Amino acid sequence: MLILTLGTQASASTWIFNAVRAIFSVNEIHAASAMSEEGCQFLGMMPSGFDHFILKSHRMDSNLINLARISSSKVIVTSRDPRDVLVSQKERFDSEYRDQIGSLSRSLVSIASIPTSLDTMHLQYEDRFFERSDTIRRLASFLSLPVTDEQCESIFAALSPEAVRAQISTWVSEAAPRDTEEWDMATHWHPGHLGDGRSGKWVGALPDVARKAAEGALAPFHAPKDFRSEETFWSPYLFNGPETDRGGAVTLSVNGEASLLVHGPYLCLPVGRWMMRPVLKAPSDGRLIAIKMDAYTYADDRGVMEMKTLVLPITAKKAPSLEIDVVDHLHPLEFRLYSVNDGRKGTFEFGGVRLKYLGESSNLGLHPAMSRVA
Incomplete structure (x- = not known):
């Protein structure tokens, strides 16, 4: 089984990626995980001996989408108000607004390009799914994998902001003298990964010129709007x-x-x-x-x-x-x-x-x- 966790930047997509990895782990299912956004690259890194692969992406090329379609993959999509994403990326990484609008364009258009025939679960950041332990059970149900109440709570606790910050801190200390601006290859957490998590933070923070540009270029591709009519x-x-x-x-x-x-x-x-x-x-x-x-x-x-x-x-x-x-x-x-x-x-x-x-x-x-x- 191929599981694709596809999300816009700053939409808690890494949280979902690690939750799925943990669900496979508690079921003792042999699975591999990685990040890739290109079908050819993914096939090149796919190890032998694995029947399950958990793939993290912020965008997907047509080869990866076609691969997901013909293999009846499961797709978990996370998205967030693009205006909040711009502010979050600016706060955490000092990213330029125009560059981030370009990145979000690729992510949102990839999400909009997912075939309706694929089994897809949509999660909206504003619903605070990452703050509820029942999200673990919903994910397990979507993947047709069993989890106990105790396992749900254990996975959820391991993904709390405090636990993730401690995990990142440990990775950074063990990574020295390697460049700590990289990410942990297993979890894909990295320094500065966690923001304040606020929704609606763009109000009063996002320059009007960037807000209008983002709304015009990105809003038609952000659910529930439909670019076909917008x-x-x-x-x-x-x-x-x-x-x-x-x-x-x-x-x-x-x-x-x-x-x-x-x-x-x-x-x-x-x-x-x-x-x-x-x-x-x-x-x-x-x-x-x-x-x-x-x-x-x-x-x-x-x-x-x-x-x-x-x-x-x-x-x-x-x-x-x-x-x-x-x-x-x-x-x-x-x-x-x-x-x-x-x-x-x-x-x-x-x-x-x-x-x-x-x-x-x-x-x-x-x-x-x-x-x-x-």
């Missing part, structure tokens, strides 16, 4: 360009020569057809400005997905858009705006990119080396 918005804050760190619309200047004006945000989307609509506003002086836009993917042999040249201003009825077909949910996507070499000068505003899910990908057929049996 609009996704990539704020200028997530892009590379002049003054994009302010978050609001930015003024871009063209000087009549070809150049890259703005690019980003290198976030991920679930597999499918998507519409990209840049928010553009031309100056009121009536000048015509020609620009080029394209969408680029880092998926193998794909590159530019669609490209268009347009002249501003544009009427609302002719709002510019690109239609893209995402074939891999973990390949970061790039939207780019360019000036063109036509001698015309001027300015216009870029207010981000709106995205809408259109439907299933048109590139989901069989691999050329495969054939259909029935």
